[in-house]
Amino acid sequence: ARPHGIFVTDMGTIYIADRENHRVMKWTSGASVGIRVAGDGTAGNSLTQVMSPTDVIVDENELIYISEVGNSRITRWTSGSFTGVCIVACSATVGNKPTQLREPHSLAFDSFGSLYVSNWANSRVQQFQILNYPVSFNQPKFLSNTTWSKCGITFVDKKTLASKVRGIFIDLNDTLYVADYMKNRILIWSNQSVHQPRQLNASLYEFTPLFVTLNGDIYFENGEKTGEIRKFTSSSTESKFITRLSTNCFGLFVDIRNTLYCSRHENHLVVKVLLTSDNHTEINIAGAGKAGSGSYELDQPMGIFVDFNYHLYVADGLNNRIQLFRRGDLNGRTVAGKNIPEGLTLRYPSDVTGDGNGFLYIADNQQHRIVRVGNSEFECIAGCSMRSGSSLNQLYHPHTVYFDSVGNLYVGDEWNFRVQIFR
Incomplete structure (x- = not known):
């Protein structure tokens, strides 16, 4: 009317x-x-x-x-x-x-x-x-001289978790989600509470990433059916089928258009699926389907990150680099690793995310550290001894990185079976 x-x-x-x-x-x-x-x-x-x-x-x-x-x-x-x-x-x-x-x-x-x-x-x-695009994860803006404590705080460890820590997510409310695949459950701590977490029961693929959308939907990969993506809605205790992909996802992302991205580790590809379409066809957006080190190729891609321009960042595992694929471009550009920038070398990066200033944060998995890259420079911000260990200033194959709303860095410390917070 x-x-x-x-x-x-x-x-x-x-x-x-x-x-x-x-x-x-x-x-x-x-x-x-x-x-x-x-x-x-x-x-x-x-x-x-x-x-x-x-x-x-x-x-x-x-x-x-x-x-x-x-x-x-x-x-x-x-x-x-x-x-x-x-x-x-x-x-x-x-x-x-x-x-x-x-x-x-x-x-x-x-x-x-x-x-x-x-x-x-x-x-x-x-x-x-208008600069604040509606994403479901935190992208704080930091001053150029921002530093984090070299010693982390253990939020949760093997006393609670039975699994190596891989799939974690932190939403805008600072709710922490952790995939504990050995016990077939997702644990949820609200607002950094250390009290008993909420638990959702589901069969989980051992390398499943987690992604939580603005409306609280929790996406994960089913551990019983290869490539099957399911989700819990914000108020449900039963998961529902979303789509079935060709192989397992080592990286998972859902953008504001309800497009799902999957890093197909075994096929050396990143694909996307339009969830708003009835036809969930996989569309190749990075990689050639075979291992390689060319600008258009990937070798065991891991974590992925999509910025508000729909540019794709890929932790390109065995190529020891982070590749940027601009929207619609199948040729990537190395933005970290392979001596870029300033001689930076990575060893099997497993995750990448970005802050509000466009800096990248990388889980340098086999060098047991977290690296920040931006303005043609890099610096180590956690695990800087580059020696594996379980001390508070060490990491052991860090797998995943996220921020909370005030800029604390959360690390899925894979082989230490813990989540570390660097303030």
Whole structure:
């Protein structure tokens, strides 16, 4: 009722701000029936609702931006999500301060990613720089001189875990997830609590990675069926089938478009699957399907990381390097290892992640250390003796790296059967 702003994509998909029905609707080209992509159809200020939307725009990443005149805020929604994220005027108060809006109407982006809002009741147009893409993991920004303690703190060890620590994940709420495959369970510690963890029971592949999406879905590989990816929804104790891949995944990632990436270690490939499609065809995006060291080849790829531009970083195990594959490019570029940068050598890197400044953090598995790379430099930040061991300043085949919300570094210390925190 009383539709307001509309947006049409290059593919002819139409988005409409359906103001009095408190929702945003989407019609694909030629469709006679639309689908609701934002709002639950009721007025309110929760993040499941949009109140009197007046405009909608969609960026190249299919992120949906909505101006809500009823809530005097701007929210952003990912495709397929039931909740939005407030990105402008999030104090729940109306006003004329630079951080406030009063009955915003129209939206527009410029070529640099700045968002312009026509703030109707304040008789002004405001510009906002939108940089925080909605990812489910932490990417803190650090000062150039940031350091971490050389001695880690053991969060959990073999007193609790029966398995070598490989699959771990930390979400935006600092909830820690650990795959304990020998006992067929995923252990979950909320908000860094050291108390008894929540437990989800499932058969786990011994090298299964874990990935948790914004809505709390936990993705893992089934230990009983090669390549079968399953997930627990945020409130369920029973996992559900998602897709079946050709071989095991040693790295797993799900981007904001609900595309699943799998590092197929045995086939020297990284593939992706569009989970929004009925046809879960594997699409090769890195590697030639045979071991090799060329720019287009991989040799036992391990952990993977996808940035907000959909560029892919691969821990290229036996090639002792980190490869960057830009979106749509099958030729990679070495960004760490093989004397890049400044003579850096890696030995079987098993994981890579990035911070908010674009620096990379690498689990240098067989040199028992964590390395940071950026600005054409590298430094060791944990396990810097490069000798395996179980002391607090040592690691023993570190497998996985993640950050919490305040920048503490979590390491899946594989052969020590523990998770170490470096503050």
